[in-house]
Amino acid sequence: MSLSFTSESTASAGPSFGLAGLARRAEAVVLPLGALMAGFAVFSLFLLLQGNSPTDFFALVYRAGFGTAFSWENTLSRAAPLLLAALCVALPARLGLVVIGGEGAIVLGGVAAGFAGAMLFGTPAIIALPVMLLCAMLAGGLWIGAVGALRHYRGVNETIASLLMAYIAIALMNHLVEGPLRDPASLNKPSTAPLEDALRVGNIPGWDVHWGLAFGIIACVLAWVLIDKTTWGFAARIAGGNVRAAQVQGLPVGRLILGFTALGGAFGGMAGFFEVTAVHGSANASLAGGYGYTGILIAFLARHNPLAIVPVAILLAGFEASSGLVQRRMDLPDATVLVLQGFVFMAILMSETLYGRFKVFAPERWRST
Amino acid sequence: MSFSSLSRRGFLKGTAAIAGAATIPQLGYAASHAPLSVGFIYVGPKDDFGYNQAHAEGAAAVKAMEGVVVVEEENVAETIDVQKSMESMINFDEARLLFPTSFGYFDPHVLKVAPKHPDVRFQHAAGLWTDGMPTNAGSYFGYIGMGQYLNGIAAGHATKTKKIGFVAAKPIPQVLLNINSFLLGARQVDPEITCQVIFTGEWSLAVKEAEATNALADAGCDVITCHVDGPKVVMETAAGRDCFVCGYHANQSPLAPEKYLTGAEWNWAGVYSGMVQTVLDGGSIDNFVRGGLADGFIKMSPLGPAVSDAARAQFEATKAEIMAGGFAAIKGPLKDNAGNVIAADGEGFAEDDIALESMDYLVEGVIGSTS
Numbered sequence: 019m020s021l022s023f024t025s026e027s028t029a030s031a032g033p034s035f036g037l038a039g040l041a042r043r044a045e046a047v048v049l050p051l052g053a054l055m056a057g058f059a060v061f062s063l064f065l066l067l068q069g070n071s072p073t074d075f076f077a078l079v080y081r082a083g084f085g086t087a088f089s090w091e092n093t094l095s096r097a098a099p100l101l102l103a104a105l106c107v108a109l110p111a112r113l114g115l116v117v118i119g120g121e122g123a124i125v126l127g128g129v130a131a132g133f134a135g136a137m138l139f140g141t142p143a144i145i146a147l148p149v150m151l152l153c154a155m156l157a158g159g160l161w162i163g164a165v166g167a168l169r170h171y172r173g174v175n176e177t178i179a180s181l182l183m184a185y186i187a188i189a190l191m192n193h194l195v196e197g198p199l200r201d202p203a204s205l206n207k208p209s210t211a212p213l214e215d216a217l218r219v220g221n222i223p224g225w226d227v228h229w230g231l232a233f234g235i236i237a238c239v240l241a242w243v244l245i246d247k248t249t250w251g252f253a254a255r256i257a258g259g260n261v262r263a264a265q266v267q268g269l270p271v272g273r274l275i276l277g278f279t280a281l282g283g284a285f286g287g288m289a290g291f292f293e294v295t296a297v298h299g300s301a302n303a304s305l306a307g308g309y310g311y312t313g314i315l316i317a318f319l320a321r322h323n324p325l326a327i328v329p330v331a332i333l334l335a336g337f338e339a340s341s342g343l344v345q346r347r348m349d350l351p352d353a354t355v356l357v358l359q360g361f362v363f364m365a366i367l368m369s370e371t372l373y374g375r376f377k378v379f380a381p382e383r384w385r386s387t
Numbered sequence: 388m389s390f391s392s393l394s395r396r397g398f399l400k401g402t403a404a405i406a407g408a409a410t411i412p413q414l415g416y417a418a419s420h421a422p423l424s425v426g427f428i429y430v431g432p433k434d435d436f437g438y439n440q441a442h443a444e445g446a447a448a449v450k451a452m453e454g455v456v457v458v459e460e461e462n463v464a465e466t467i468d469v470q471k472s473m474e475s476m477i478n479f480d481e482a483r484l485l486f487p488t489s490f491g492y493f494d495p496h497v498l499k500v501a502p503k504h505p506d507v508r509f510q511h512a513a514g515l516w517t518d519g520m521p522t523n524a525g526s527y528f529g530y531i532g533m534g535q536y537l538n539g540i541a542a543g544h545a546t547k548t549k550k551i552g553f554v555a556a557k558p559i560p561q562v563l564l565n566i567n568s569f570l571l572g573a574r575q576v577d578p579e580i581t582c583q584v585i586f587t588g589e590w591s592l593a594v595k596e597a598e599a600t601n602a603l604a605d606a607g608c609d610v611i612t613c614h615v616d617g618p619k620v621v622m623e624t625a626a627g628r629d630c631f632v633c634g635y636h637a638n639q640s641p642l643a644p645e646k647y648l649t650g651a652e653w654n655w656a657g658v659y660s661g662m663v664q665t666v667l668d669g670g671s672i673d674n675f676v677r678g679g680l681a682d683g684f685i686k687m688s689p690l691g692p693a694v695s696d697a698a699r700a701q702f703e704a705t706k707a708e709i710m711a712g713g714f715a716a717i718k719g720p721l722k723d724n725a726g727n728v729i730a731a732d733g734e735g736f737a738e739d740d741i742a743l744e745s746m747d748y749l750v751e752g753v754i755g756s757t758s
Contacts, residue, residue, distance in 0.1 A: 081479075088478045092471045192588060196557070197758075205745055206513070206559045207491050297467050299495045307466040342460045342472045343479055352462040 038381035045379035050321065053369035057362030064357065070348060082343035083336030091226040097335035098227070098296075099124070101234030102289035103313025104331055105241055106162060108322040109282035110176070112245055113275055114258040117165060119180030120286045121310025122187030123158030127287025129191050130157035131294045132210040132301025133199050135217050143216045150217070151291050158287020159280040161187060166279025170272045176279075188306050195302050209302035219295040230292030234331075237285055241324035244281075254278055286310065312338075315359060319366050334359065422456045423483060423667055425449055426476035428469060429461040430489035431591055435617035437636040438590075442488040442512065444637065445655025449663050458482060465491035473500050477507055484508045484666055486659065497524055508672065510662060512655075514744065516674050527658060527676040529684030530738040532568040533709050534651020535612070536716040537687055538633035539572020540705055541648040542610035543580055544698030545631045546573070552608030552630075553584040554599045556615045558757040560746040565614045565651075567750045568716045569633075573610075574752060576701065583608055584755035591616040597624045604628035610648070622647070631693060638688045649702070650688035657683040679738050681710045713737050723748035724755075 062072035083093050106120035131154040138146040165183060168174040194210075201211040219229050245251035257264035257271050264271050289309060294301050316334055320326035341355040377383045425446075433443035439461065450457040458480045463472045469492050476482035485507060487497055493515045501509045501521035509524040516526035542551045551573055555562050570582035583606055585599035596613070600621050603611055611625040612633035619642060625632045626643035634640065634650020662672050678684035687706065690699055708714050715735030723729050729748060730736070736743050749755055 082475065086478070088474065092475065095467055095471065206561055207494075208557070208559070293466070297495070302491075304465040304491055307464050307468075338468075339471060339475075342463070342475050345460050346458045346476075346480065352460070 041379050041381050045373065045376070046321065046323075048379075049369050049372055050319065050326075050366060053365040054319075054362055056369075057358070057365035060365070061358045061361045064361070068350075070350065074348060075344060075350075075354075078344050078347055079337060079340040082340035088226075089336075089339060092339040093332060093336040094225075094227045094231050095335075096338050097331045098230035098234050099289040099293060099307075099309040100312055100316055100331040100335055101231070101238055101327060102285045102292075103309045104316035104320065104327045105237055105313075105324060106158075106282040106286035106289075106310070107314050107317035108320065108324055108327060109241060109245075109278045109285070110162070110166065110275075111317060111322040112251070112254050112258050113278050114261070115166070115169065115275065115279065116177045117162060117180045117279060117282060118177055118314050119162070119165065119182075119184035119187075119310065120282070120313050121306065121308070122180070122184035123161050123283040123286025124290040124293070124307075124310050125191045125305045126161050126187050127154035127158040127290025128294045128298075128305040129194055129199070129210070129290070129301045130154045130287065131291040132213070133194075135213040135295070136199075136201075136211040136300075138217070139211075139214060146217055147219070147295070150295065151288065154287040154291035154294075155284035156287070158290065159284035162283025162286065163276055163280030165283075166275045169279075170275045184310065191301070191305060192303060199301070201300070204300070204302070207302060209298075209300040212300045213295065217295065218299060219292060228292065228296035230289070230296055233288065233292065235328055237288065238324045238327050241281075241285075245324065250274070250277070286313075312359075315363050318363065422454055423663065424456045424458065424476075424481045425663060426473070426480065426482035426485045427457065427459045428463050428472050428476075428485070428487045428489075428492065429459070430465065430491070431462060431616055433459065433461045435591075436619040436622070436639050436642065437615070437617035439488070439616065441637045441653040442486070442655055445653075445659035446486070448656035448660050452660060452663060452667075454667060455663060456480075463489075465489060465496070467496075470496045470500050473497075473509070474504075477504055482507065484510065484663065486510050486512070488512045493526075508666065510672065514675070514677060520674075522674065525672055525674040525676065527662075527684075529653060529658075529677065529682075530679035531651050531653065531685050532564040532716060532743070533679055533714070533738050534685050534687060535565040535614075535633075535635070536568040536572040537702060537706055537709070538612055538635075538649060538651055539569040540575055540702050541690070541694055541698055542569065542612070542631070542633055543573035543576025544695055544701070545648055545693060546577075546580060546610045548607045548609045549577060549580045550606065550608045551580060551582045552600075552603030552606070552611040552625075553582055553753075553755075554596055554603065554611065554613035554615060554621045555584055555586050556590045557588065558586055560744055562614045563746045563749060563757065564717075564743055565635075566753055566755075567746070567748075569612055570750060570752050571716050572705075575705070576698075580752070582753050584749065584753055586755070587615065593617075593620045596620045600624040601628065604630055634688050640688055640691060645692060647688070647691040648694055648698075649690050652686050652688055654683055654686040677739065679709070680706070681712060709738075715740075717743065717750075722751045724751050724753050726751075 065072045065075055082089055103120045106123055110117040131150045134150040134153040165176050165180045168179050169176040196208040199210045200208050221228050253269045254274050257274055293305055316331050320330040337355050341352055344350055345352050427446040429439040431439045433439050446457055446459055458476055460472050463469050473485055490513045493511045497509050497511055501524040505523055511526050514526050514528045553566050566584050573580040587595040587599055596615055597620050610631040613621040613635055618635050618639055622632050622639045622642045626646040631646050631648050632643055633648050637652055640647040665672050715737045718735030719730035720732045721730045
């Protein structure tokens with residue numbers, strides 16, 4: 019059994035031009051947007067039932083998420099790890115694999131980066147930072163790659179395996195930062211040794227947003243090129259659509275599974291690298307911030323299209339950025355934004371059943387009334 | 388000159404002067420007494436019957452003050468979340484005094500945000516501020532180990548099995564001091580009492596807290612306390628197993644009214660009102676503030692119905708000794724539970740002794756290990 023969440027691009031045969039092409043492509047934009055609006059509508063009803071004003075709510079979300087320069091910095095800072103966490107879900111998903119344990123790659127990537135940084139004390143940043151990044155990506159890549167290997171060689175369900183391995187990764191991180199890798203000076207909050215200032219990644223000039231955002235966007239673009247513009251990506255999409263067909267065609271399904279899961283994990287590890295170098299300054303339990311789980315939602319909303327991940331991650335980061343102001347102004351619990359995310363997620367999943375059902379998006383059926 | 392013109396001018400001048408005299412100070416009053424916006428940030432829910440509730444009770448006391456507006460946010464992670472929550476309060480709520488209350492908020496988050504906002508005061512709950520850190524940040528903390536010592540006295544009188552239990556989050560100095568104090572308090576009653584400790588590994592992990600409590604009850608412990616963020620699960624589970632309980636962080640007596648002996652509570656209401664009043668009066672808060680029972684930083688829950696008269700007498704006597712100052716719960720002759728000497732006879736560590744802040748041992752009589 020292979021779950022398929024591939025986008026319509028698999029089905030689109032060759033380049034399409036003019037109105038017909040536009041109509042085909044519009045489906046991938048209109049349906050998710052429609053689902054988003056439906057999610058908002060149901061959530062508004064929920065707010066009304068609770069005696070709260072949806073207008074106030076969305077006005078606050080806009081103000082705190084996108085309304086001021088600070089709001090944008092807030093939103094984009096939160097989006098940085100989400101972009102990479104979403105890639106960790108989206109890449110394997112193109113092969114039909116539902117990997118939901120990106121959190122594990124993030125925390126282990128963070129530990130690897132923190133440990134490497136502590137080992138490389140005194141090394142020039144130009145050498146140390148790439149090494150740390152490499153270690154983080156290796157750690158994340160091996161972890162999610164192992165999920166792929168379990169799936170390919172032993173037939174272990176990758177969804178369950180990745181989720182359980184995320185718990186193992188968090189336990190392993192706790193063991194490492196409280197045991198072998200602990201800085202003895204970190205008394206009440208066990209951590210690896212603090213990175214020296216030279217190894218702290220700073221902000222994108224002129225913005226109060228760290229470099230993780232730029233790397234996240236670049237990673238999304240690269241992943242899009244890989245999937246949409248290379249033969250590997252094409253092979254992966256075939257395998258995601260129909261494993262048997264791919265095998266019959268002689269495509270290296272096993273290597274694709276290992277490669278795509280490992281690459282997704284490497285991006286998760288990269289998120290951990292930025293958490294340590296740009297935010298925390300050392301690896302500790304705060305690395306388990308839940309980005310891996312929000313990444314699942316983002317990847318599904320973006321229908322596993324790496325380019326779509328960018329706006330979706332920014333939108334969800336904006337929701338999270340507004341959570342505080344909503345809490346303070348409307349006296350709503352912090353879970354309110356999670357409820358909104360939940361409604362949107364349900365709407366998006368239900369909208370999956372609508373693809374191909376609207377004739378307006380299928381030019382070849384326009385004349386057949 | 389005519390009487391009328393004099394009178395009129397005089398009247399106008401006079402009224403102008405009076406009006407001026409009346410308005411200028413009023414403007415001044417309004418300017419310096421525009422409501423002070425104070426922000427509180429919690430790592431968990433503010434009704435957790437524990438760490439966060441204790442701080443939220445402090446915030447509630449501040450809310451009741453004149454000339455103050457309080458904004459609060461709960462469930463804020465120790466990640467970039469808290470940096471942005473602080474800045475959001477500064478940007479959208481004009482907060483000028485912030486209480487980011489979780490231990491992990493300080494380094495690196497407060498340290499990163501404070502220099503960007505020199506006109507905002509950041510008050511953090513833990514003793515982490517040192518010279519050279521931003522001067523608009525500060526630390527405050529209380530010697531709550533003394534509260535666990537008093538808990539121990541109540542527990543020492545209540546236990547029949549001479550075994551008491553402790554559910555602990557992590558083996559870090561603050562927690563170890565609480566465990567050791569709890570046992571040493573109990574041993575003031577009966578030196579044969581032992582205390583079994585179980586570490587859950589997390590500050591908030593309800594399932595493991597329940598398992599640990601049940602395991603302690605299974606092992607024969609009949610008085611149980613804890614140091615986790617939200618003691619609710621431990622209190623209810625222990626009371627359900629017919630154990631007595633001693634509270635921590637906040638007052639948990641509503642959860643187990645018959646079984647609750649007493650509890651070591653933070654008294655943030657007093658501390659926060661004092662700090663806010665200082666700011667309202669235009670004064671400055673010291674960067675490093677600490678206090679114990681005597682300073683009103685901590686308090687004990689009212690003694691429960693199960694506390695005997697003998698227990699009450701010893702509890703009150705010891706409390707008075709602590710209030711008098713210089714009391715040492717950790718004092719010689721004392722060994723750790725691996726047999727190493729901690730303090731020679733006559734040696735002791737008073738509550739404000741800096742050596743207690745790097746505690747890495749469990750004293751003799753505590754069953755458990757720090758690693």
